[in-house]
Amino acid sequence: xxxxxVIIFLAMAVALALxxxxxxxxxxxLEQWTVAGRGFGGPLVFLLTAGEIYTTFTFLGGSxxxxxxxxxxxxxLAYGVLAYILSYWLLPPIWRYAxxxxxxxxxxxxxxxxxxxxxxxxxAAVGVIALVPYLVLQLKGLGIIVSVASYxxxxxxxxxxxxxxxxxxxxxxxxxxxxxxxxxxxDVLILAIVIFLGVYLPFHYYGGYSEMFRAIDAAxxxxxxFRAEGQSVLWFQSTVALTAxxxxxxxxAFGAVFTARSExxxxxxAFMLPMYQLILLFVFFCGFAAILKVPGLTGGDIDLxxxxxxxxSFDPWFVGVIGAAGVLxxxxxxxxxxxxxxxxxANDVARGxxxxxxxxxxxxxxxxxxxxxxxxxxWFTLQGGQTIVxxxxxxxxxxxxxxxxxVCSLMRNNPVTKAGxxxxxxxxxxxxxxxxxxxxxxxxxxxxxxxxxxxxxxxxAALALNVIATAAVSAATRPAATIAAEHV
Amino acid sequence: MLSQPARRFVxxxxxxxxxxxxxxxxxxxxxxxxxxxxxxxxxxxxxxVFGMPLALxxxxxxVVLGAIIMAIIxxxxxxxxxxxxxGEEAQ
Numbered sequence: 183x184x185x186x187x188v189i190i191f192l193a194m195a196v197a198l199a200l201x202x203x204x205x206x207x208x209x210x211x212l213e214q215w216t217v218a219g220r221g222f223g224g225p226l227v228f229l230l231t232a233g234e235i236y237t238t239f240t241f242l243g244g245s246x247x248x249x250x251x252x253x254x255x256x257x258x259l260a261y262g263v264l265a266y267i268l269s270y271w272l273l274p275p276i277w278r279y280a281x282x283x284x285x286x287x288x289x290x291x292x293x294x295x296x297x298x299x300x301x302x303x304x305x306a307a308v309g310v311i312a313l314v315p316y317l318v319l320q321l322k323g324l325g326i327i328v329s330v331a332s333y334x335x336x337x338x339x340x341x342x343x344x345x346x347x348x349x350x351x352x353x354x355x356x357x358x359x360x361x362x363x364x365x366x367x368x369d370v371l372i373l374a375i376v377i378f379l380g381v382y383l384p385f386h387y388y389g390g391y392s393e394m395f396r397a398i399d400a401a402x403x404x405x406x407x408f409r410a411e412g413q414s415v416l417w418f419q420s421t422v423a424l425t426a427x428x429x430x431x432x433x434x435a436f437g438a439v440f441t442a443r444s445e446x447x448x449x450x451x452a453f454m455l456p457m458y459q460l461i462l463l464f465v466f467f468c469g470f471a472a473i474l475k476v477p478g479l480t481g482g483d484i485d486l487x488x489x490x491x492x493x494x495s496f497d498p499w500f501v502g503v504i505g506a507a508g509v510l511x512x513x514x515x516x517x518x519x520x521x522x523x524x525x526x527x528a529n530d531v532a533r534g535x536x537x538x539x540x541x542x543x544x545x546x547x548x549x550x551x552x553x554x555x556x557x558x559x560x561w562f563t564l565q566g567g568q569t570i571v572x573x574x575x576x577x578x579x580x581x582x583x584x585x586x587x588x589v590c591s592l593m594r595n596n597p598v599t600k601a602g603x604x605x606x607x608x609x610x611x612x613x614x615x616x617x618x619x620x621x622x623x624x625x626x627x628x629x630x631x632x633x634x635x636x637x638x639x640x641x642x643a644a645l646a647l648n649v650i651a652t653a654a655v656s657a658a659t660r661p662a663a664t665i666a667a668e669h670v
Numbered sequence: 671m672l673s674q675p676a677r678r679f680v681x682x683x684x685x686x687x688x689x690x691x692x693x694x695x696x697x698x699x700x701x702x703x704x705x706x707x708x709x710x711x712x713x714x715x716x717x718x719v720f721g722m723p724l725a726l727x728x729x730x731x732x733v734v735l736g737a738i739i740m741a742i743i744x745x746x747x748x749x750x751x752x753x754x755x756x757g758e759e760a761q
Contacts, residue, residue, distance in 0.1 A: 253713075253723070253725060253726075256725060256726050256729050259726075259729050259730065259733060260705050260709075260729045260732070260733075262733075263701060263705075263732065263733045263736040263737070264701060264702060264705060264706075264736070266736075266740065267698050267701060267702075267736060267739075267740060270698070270740060270743065270744075390721060391718075391720075391721030391722060392718050392721040394721075395715070395718060395721065395722065395723055396718070399715050399716075399723075406715045406723040406725070406726070407713050407714055407715055407723065407725055408709075408713050408725065415709060415710045415713055418709060419706050419707075419709070419710075422705060422706060423706065446749075446750055449744050449747065449749070449750055450744065452740045452744065453737050453738075453740035453741040453743075453744050454737075456733055456734075456736050456737040456740065457733075457734070457737045459733055460730065460733060460734075463722075463730065466726075
């Protein structure tokens with residue numbers, strides 16, 4: 183029984199060692215620490231980008247959502263391909279502009295494009311707010327893996343502390359290079375394990391995919407299609423639209439764009455990465471296989487389904503291997519997220535408020551913030567309750583509010599003014615915050631809306647308000663003469 | 671340096687590929703229509719396709735098609751051919 187835990191802790195130790203090794207022989211400036219000196223080549227950027235996408239969210243959250251919700255989980259497969267299609271045209275101009283102006287962060291990008299340090303501060307704040315639930319879900323995943331693999335001898339809370347300590351340690355010593363090397367190890371391991379589980383479990387327990395889905399359909403009619411209301415087709419459409427637009431708006435995803443050596447990398451990724459998304463299917467199959475075999479998990483516990491079924495199906499040492507892969511899927515993105523949040527606070531918020539801070543001290547502020555952010559995330563994680571997918575969707579609802587101002591800033595004649603961009607983002611984020619904090623729906627706040635509006639994803643509805651505010655304020659603050667394209 | 675007629679030849683060829691390219695670019699809209707609108711019409715379990723519920727296999731089909739469409743666009747986009755010829759990204 184202990185062998186599972188031994189293997190998992192060994193994986194953590196190896197990850198930490200790789201992180202330390204990546205650092206040796208290099209003195210790090212802030213730019214190196216965050217974007218690794220723009221020195222990554224194609225294959226490593228490929229893995230780094232893929233590494234960010236295959237997180238605890240897909241491994242435990244994706245299988246858990248398939249287990250607990252059924253068809254709504256399909257959205258997880260759908261949005262990536264649309265985001266990559268957009269990225270073909272969206273990312274090269276971002277990369278070119280960032281390279282020309284030597285920008286290291288997303289708020290810098292907005293501040294420079296709109297010539298507004300205040301907008302940069304707002305964007306930094308939105309980024310940090312959105313990253314917190316994303317970090318929380320990684321820690322929640324780590325907690326699940328370690329505590330379930332210990333067969334109960336380590337509590338979930340203790341496991342969350344251990345996981346947070348490991349992520350913090352290696353982010354502080356190595357920055358983004360550490361996560362790149364671990365991403366290489368992680369991607370190979372997670373790919374092998376997920377494909378194995380996604381094939382083995384349905385065939386072992388049901389005799390095949392058709393048999394499995396027919397058995398689920400018979401036991402829970404309607405579970406494998408979208409509901410008539412609630413998580414309906416309209417929910418699917420609005421959620422896919424929200425997440426596809428928000429995909430590259432995450433501060434760390436934006437930061438990873440800067441690490442590429444050439445803009446062609448993004449165009450290549452746009453057709454190579456969608457196929458990679460198909461490994462999500464195997465994760466779904468694990469969750470679906472668990473429905474009839476480990477029934478009864480509800481609420482936040484649906485994320486345990488893959489692990490519970492693994493324990494029921496395999497020897498402890500193999501549960502340990504699955505757990506090790508799971509740990510890496512939380513550590514790699516967890517380190518990226520922590521790095522991004524610390525950099526945002528040090529480089530964009532602290533320096534934004536007091537521009538005289540020297541670059542050396544910004545780097546040490548960033549490093550010092552890492553454990554503090556980790557502690558905040560641990561606190562939120564210990565509050566518990568929400569599913570992994572709900573946490574990520576909350577983050578998306580915030581971060582997608584940056585999309586309208588970003589995409590307009592890439593136009594030759596940007597129709598959006600700095601006041602318009604500021605107002606739109608503020609309105610969108612405020613709408614999401616109000617609806618989330620009061621646990622209400624848009625229809626309860628605005629009762630004249632048709633009943634179907636309840637099914638629309640909250641973040642998407644907020645995005646609509648955002649666009650209206652952006653357009654209205656831009657129209658009101660636009661100077662008489664059309665602004666020339668000074669930021670092409 | 672190219673001679674005058676040769677340069678004109680390169681110019682017309684480039685503008686023709688760019689015209690083709692802008693037409694082919696519209697293929698990228700199809701996955702959005704397929705996933706965001708089409709899914710409403712296939713929201714069923716039966717018939718299973720490749721062993722998967724119809725709605726799921728529909729989405730899978732669009733992921734694959736989306737990748738194929740982007741590969742075609744990548745190959746035909748003169749922007750990619752140009753930067754390769756310039757050797758600006760020897761890797």
